[in-house]
Amino acid sequence: MKPAYPLRPFLIPDTAGLQDLFAQSIEELTADDYNEDQRLAWVSTAADAEAFAERLAGMVTLLIQVDGEYAGFGSLKDNKTLEMLYVHPYYAGQGIGTALADALERIAAGRGATEIAVDASDTAVPFFEARGYAGTQRNMMPLDDQWLPNTTMKKPLGKKQDDA
Numbered sequence: 182m183k184p185a186y187p188l189r190p191f192l193i194p195d196t197a198g199l200q201d202l203f204a205q206s207i208e209e210l211t212a213d214d215y216n217e218d219q220r221l222a223w224v225s226t227a228a229d230a231e232a233f234a235e236r237l238a239g240m241v242t243l244l245i246q247v248d249g250e251y252a253g254f255g256s257l258k259d260n261k262t263l264e265m266l267y268v269h270p271y272y273a274g275q276g277i278g279t280a281l282a283d284a285l286e287r288i289a290a291g292r293g294a295t296e297i298a299v300d301a302s303d304t305a306v307p308f309f310e311a312r313g314y315a316g317t318q319r320n321m322m323p324l325d326d327q328w329l330p331n332t333t334m335k336k337p338l339g340k341k342q343d344d345a
């Protein structure tokens with residue numbers, strides 16, 4: 182049984198907390214799949230607080246706090262792409278990613294989307310496969326002087342949403 186986590190929308194004062202969560206999530210959870218230079222390049226995409234806040238605010242961004250600590254956040258872009266999904270290592274494996282993905286998929290479906298896509302990190306592919314996403318394309322993303330592989334995955338929405 183997964184606990185029910187309260188979700189709320191991102192607000193500008195959350196920016197520093199989410200920058201920190203983003204960095205720790207990448208540093209610790211993706212280390213088996215991405216080397217240090219790749220992880221640093223990935224982390225640096227949130228280094229500019231103002232740009233990061235603007236990016237999160239421009240999407241449907243939801244977050245979960247547990248005992249006042251930032252546990253995870255996720256963003257839905259253009260009602261069709263799960264653009265970000267990051268869980269703090271301390272809270273990994275406790276259903277936070279599931280709660281965020283469930284909510285963002287429901288919002289997309291509720292607003293009429295029939296499909297949702299994600300460019301899944303190699304770390305997250307098993308997580309999305311277990312949620313019914315299927316890989317459609319392998320990508321190499323240039324970031325600074327690094328190349329980071331990911332997989333575009335898609336899931337139909339609207340049917341059998343709710344088996345949680």
Ligand SMILES: CC(C)(COP(=O)(O)OP(=O)(O)OC[C@H]1O[C@@H](n2cnc3c(N)ncnc32)[C@H](O)[C@@H]1OP(=O)(O)O)[C@@H](O)C(=O)NCCC(=O)NCCS
Pocket residue numbers: 206207210211264265266267268269272273274275276277278279280299300301302304305307308311
């Ligand atoms: C991928 C991620 C968001 C999953 O979040 P989480 O809160 O740990 O996931 P949950 O606890 O909801 O796990 C749900 C299921 O997926 C499985 N799972 C999660 N991460 C997994 C992994 N790396 N490998 C295999 N299975 C995984 C869990 O075992 C769980 O299965 P269960 O329901 O049978 O117990 C998290 O690992 C993360 O932040 N990763 C680093 C950042 C990243 O790569 N983000 C994705 C960008 S697209």
